[in-house]
Amino acid sequence: MRKEQVKMSLKNTKTWSRVLVPVLLLCCVSYYYSHFFLQSSEGAFSKALCDSWNISQKWERLNFNLPCKTCMVVGNGFAIKNTSLGSAINKYDIVIRLNDAPVRGYEADVGNKTTMRLFYPESASYNPSIHNDPDTLMVLVPFKQQDVRWLKEILYNEKRIRKGFWKPPPEIWLGKTSHIRILDPYFLQQTASRMLHLPLNTPPKTNQIPAHPTTGILAIYVALNYCDVIHIAGFGYPESKDLKHPIHYYGYDTMKSMKNSYHNLSHEVKALKRLEDSGAVVYLHPHS
Template identity: 70%
Template sequence: MTSITMSRQFQTLLQSSLIFILTFLTFCAFFVSLESQSHTSKNLHISKSQCNAWLTHKKWRSLKLTITKRTKLFVKLEDFFWRKDVSRLPLPYGMKGSELLLLKVLAATANYDMPAHIENLDCRTCVVVGNGFSIKNSSLGRLINTYDVVIRLNDAPVRGYEEDVGNKTTMRIFYPESASSNPRVHNEEDTLMVMVPFKPHDLRWLKEMLYDEKRDSRGFWKPPPLIWLGHRSKVRVLDPYFMHQTAKKLLHIPFPPKIKQNSFQPTTGFLAVFVALNYCDVVHIAGFGYPPKSDQQQPIHYYGSHTMKAMKYSSHNVGREAQALKKLEDSAAITYLHPHL
């Protein structure tokens, strides 16, 4: 083999090596850029420019909800010391007549705040994940997991549905009839289990769980769990203020509410939206919206087999809630993460 041939082969080898190196570097740069874009797009919804934007939005101000961003969501034991007439309304809008039950519950939990790493944020981003069929096949799971606060409802499952609903849960709002026997299955270790007491029986049930007392299933429209494996340090009781304001300011329920056959109360999902509006700077929602009442066979949840037929005797006015959500969306107070009716 001549030196000229060897030289040409060396040049060819060198050129091939350089092409390989350049191709590799270009490939790496592309993926670094792609990853950067991914993080950028992922964080678009948590831009600080959106924080407190609701304060200056004219349409939002026109609703006159007078929200002042209360950061204290849960009832505390000290709220009941040295105070008279803590509330003039009974549950679910106040604690009148249920003070003793509540005191026992609060004494057992001994924790009344949000985690410090969330409480101390300059800008809190929240997503309320509804249980509606509209979130099915949405592939929103990864996006939902990026929010500071993820609020879920009742016993809605997470395992097996992560691609659409994510798996992060900061708070789960529930009541006895909607409780899961083992909250650890579809929640994280640090998930707060937030009780919404609709009636004194709800607080009694929670007391029986916390103190391991004899269970009494009377007074419930559906038997609640007789065994509940929630950790007492993660239990919170939502301040009835939020239920009262949700009903009065958003749904315009007369107060004091009259006990009659066609009376209704806010759903836990609609309540959760109002809680988020009070606590968070950016509020997004997913999984909200009911199909038309005319379609009685349409599934209403992203899980299970319940259809609109099950809503026939509901104590909730889903039509009025849909109108209220539309107003909140039009006023830029909330943003949907997926197309909706």
Template identity: 60%
Template structure:
């Protein structure tokens, strides 16, 4: 059976998703309104709705880490990964030297950022939501969730894809657009080491991962970004109320899905979500994702507490 700690996380996640959906989009749970450039931008509405969910809410933190922030740092991070960068500065410097941190001008210049966070849930299957999802300015996807063959239900546009080494698609060019930002979510120092060996074509690291990540990953370094751990900290501390300094045996951590929503709340003027939510616990044969046959029953017999999986 899935242990009590995991059910606790799932329950809190479900509650947050309900609150985020009804307080931000105010739409029925399976409906995306058609986006139109002539629509009035709800400036300030996301901030207003997010403040009750996230204490000390601010939109001033940068989305991605950049090299200059790690020279002459006056206030070093108080936390280790995944909530900070303490102890990982040396390897991080090398990774930041070969990646980038900027947002494309096409996004940066938008007067209104309408964002869709697309989860990997089974409810997207046969939803015919693809065209509606493609109309958003920013489409955020998770891990290795495929697009090819599922365009009618999930769309084809990908502005950002959040991932960690174990969830990286073996060919990032297959399921993304040419300008998709590949956003590394670092959970441990080995994640930085994996990225460095991949982009510098060094000897691959095979140990230290709960699942073997790709050994060949043909990505353009200019498209790679390193997510600011601040958003992981906020997700864990403010939404899930997890302790920042957990015992090593405690494996609770936010999912990439909830992290993506937190990121969108700090970046977008309009946030809609789709494809979130686990099947009813009584239906253990229901598949969890729209693209594969993993069920609650099969998940229960595996140790997915090690996995910061998507929703």
């Protein structure tokens, strides 16, 4: 009888272990994310946004003590130029920037706070510290296998292989190794298929390259997964059919450079319109 009781006790212990271990792991991951991955700065601005979000979601009547993350995704579009949004952008808990978009010299319009920056090798700045904060997370978007290989060659100081890039990436990159992250390809797949309704595969035996999401729409999808309040600025393309019209708030790229891009801009415009109409994202400035 005693042996049977011991067996039953061991069996119950194993059963509870199977249940509790995943829960504990989830708690640990959630704690790590909230305390280390997204670094929040509490303030009156953040509290006001979160209070309005809580009221709309009616969380308080459920007695949930949930932290609220306010996020700003700063696009590189010309629309943000001369908006004087810089000080407002700096007040968000999380500020996400894209590619090699500069901050210095443009602070009045785009602010200077950067929590994380999404980039890929061809859009990498050789010295990330110039336009980022010391603790900015640099998130590599692996559009292709060569992108991860490039990072490996940089980190391990291996021979640089330049084949496979549409533009030569930096051969020297001064980013902090402790601040490098790689975006889970799942986000790429979900953004392409669920948000943009793009085919993930091209017909066999063709040289056609499938359209892929822009870094900006990817950043918004990431924010939708981790943030409670999401505002955006610098998104959208000029309505003008003038191919000489600038597309960024910096530099000299024009609409002409987008003619042969691998992005489906019409799908992205529709996706952003759906998100705006549903209240999932809010623009900080008038847009087309």
